[in-house]
């Protein structure tokens with residue numbers, strides 16, 4: 255395969271670093287929550303327009319899509335690569351003492367999406383000046399509302415993945431060391447499903463339980479049985495999580511309540527395992543409730559599927575990562591996987607793709623707190639690494 259990336263790419267990126275960092279810090283100072291990314295998407299649209307891209311705004315409310323037409327004649331002509339970044343912040347009060355601290359009380363970029371947006375703008379900048387080297391097209395997808403799992407699906411419903419042949423994206427990760435890139439085939443982020451179980455009994459006097467059907471005892475059995483779905487029905491080689499995180503019942507010490515409401519979440523790494531566990535959660539809740547003379551109303555949300563990376567696209571990104579940081583710094587270990595979830599999964603269902611991680615942990619710079627923590631921070635030296643891997647992967651995808 256030809257070397258698609260000229261050696262001057264690192265020099266080009268070096269020149270962009272001051273703007274890359276300033277752009278990220280600007281987004282950091284002005285965080286916006288899901289579907290409220292008006293300022294952020296305004297800046298994104300204006301910058302993409304200035305680069306000469308065809309720009310669509312208001313996609314899924316606050317999303318932006320930039321389209322770059324390659325100008326090289328070649329076999330990839332007509333192919334389109336999508337590159338996705340998410341733009342939203344979180345309802346967290348920032349505790350970092352930095353000059354570019356969040357200026358909006360109670361809102362913070364505590365997941366690195368400010369970095370993702372700045373990185374993709376830099377990639378668009380570089381590739382728009384190299385369209386003579388692209389034999390196909392690039393769609394730059396700036397997605398709203400990742401944190402509430404709301405932005406990807408409506409963008410897809412509005413057609414952003416039509417005609418897309420491959421999709422890539424990255425997540426900066428604060429517990430993965432700076433300088434490393436994590437690229438792995440198969441599932442990298444888990445699926446996520448919320449569920450709500452309303453266990454119904456018959457209320458009454460706490461001293462006369464025989465005249466009631468106690469939903470508290472039924473709920474307690476359900477909570478314990480849910481844990482045996484993992485320990486007894488799930489292969490040790492197929493990780494999954496069932497957590498009941500909220501239990502609401504009762505109003506007094508001497509009243510058996512009518513019902514108990516349980517909220518929980520389930521995570522799995524394959525579509526089949528996810529379906530199996532969703533079914534078993536319902537079977538267990540219904541079965542136990544019925545056996546104990548109660549009943550159970552079950553509400554499952556659609557949730558998001560696991561992020562599954564395509565082997566071919568993973569190989570492409572891996573090659574780009576090796577060219578960027580060197581083979582010793584490209585990991586495909588289990589550390590690349592997370593039990594967290596990400597709605598990049600929805601894009602990956604529509605086209606073969608690869609979602610990879612860029613290490614941003616550096617305790618010397620205070621960047622070691624977990625994502626969604628009020629002191630979350632990244633080592634900004636990870637930003638140009640992200641730019642380079644995405645750019646190289648795009649140049650390679652549309653090289654011939």
Ligand SMILES: [Zn+2]
Nearest residue numbers: 365401625626
């Ligand atoms: Zn997050």
Ligand SMILES: [Zn+2]
Nearest residue numbers: 365367400425
């Ligand atoms: Zn995130």
